[in-house]
Amino acid sequence: MRELGSSQPTAVELEILRILWDLGPSTVREVHLRLCEGKETNYSTTVKMLAVMLGKELVKRDDSVRPLVYRAAMTRDRAAKTFLSDLIEKIYDGSAMTLALQALAKGKASKEEIEEARRLLDEMEDKQ
Amino acid sequence: MRELGSSQPTAVELEILRILWDLGPSTVREVHLRLCEGKETNYSTTVKMLAVMLGKELVKRDDSVRPLVYRAAMTRDRAAKTFLSDLIEKIYDGSAMTLALQALAKGKASKEEIEEARRLLDEMEDKQ
DNA sequence: TTGCAATAGAGAAGCCTTTCGCTACAATGC
């Protein structure tokens, strides 16, 4: 059931990953401060979560500096791709397009993004 | 953290939902047989899972027939929308388009689907 | 160097999910 690094992140883990994506490489303290904006939590809990995530290879750590610096083990886009594939597989049995349409229908996109999407569609058509 | 019916399904729960979407309203036995194709599991476990899911309102049950018949409490598309929003929120902080592009990039779509996507893009552009 | 505050880690408790074993009930065939 696990397949990302070695594990799919849980809810809190994902929250921490997002913080690392936003902030870039960060100390426990920095992650913790952000985490606390959303919800009360203990500093030690953040330490532990990062330790657990290190074990699962969801994050990497630079031991050469003090305080230790953590960073996400994979990029946001890479994670999105993984979760998306997972979702597509689980819900639609592999039909990416169905899901893409749902996402498109959610609306709100810049002109550039719309153009980018059109380009992709053209490419797909050519390939057929 | 829960917000679908009253709960987000876990991995096994989702697997069962998918079976119900594929099969339509089904008895425990029918669900169980399908579930077993993928992995060894006890009949009692399936019964329990469905009971738990009934409690979470992920499935509904027709008590008027024997054996009891279960069906998914929400449609596949409805579920996809919910999970997708969740994913978008969690990974991209609300940018649906970024995710849609990822899904599109996964490729494999029929001419009809591509046309449908183009229509959506046109609509979105008009709205701006 | 000594003391203080911040940082790091270990271990265990609490909760939820998933699984199982046991028991009871319903339906079917003899």
Add this chain to the structure above:
DNA sequence: GCATTGTAGCGAAAGGCTTCTCTATTGCAA
């Protein structure tokens, strides 16, 4: 009617996630 098979439910065990408390270590400043 009675035995056999399939169906339903309960309670608890196993395992994982998340959190805590307590302890050790580090870095800085007086």
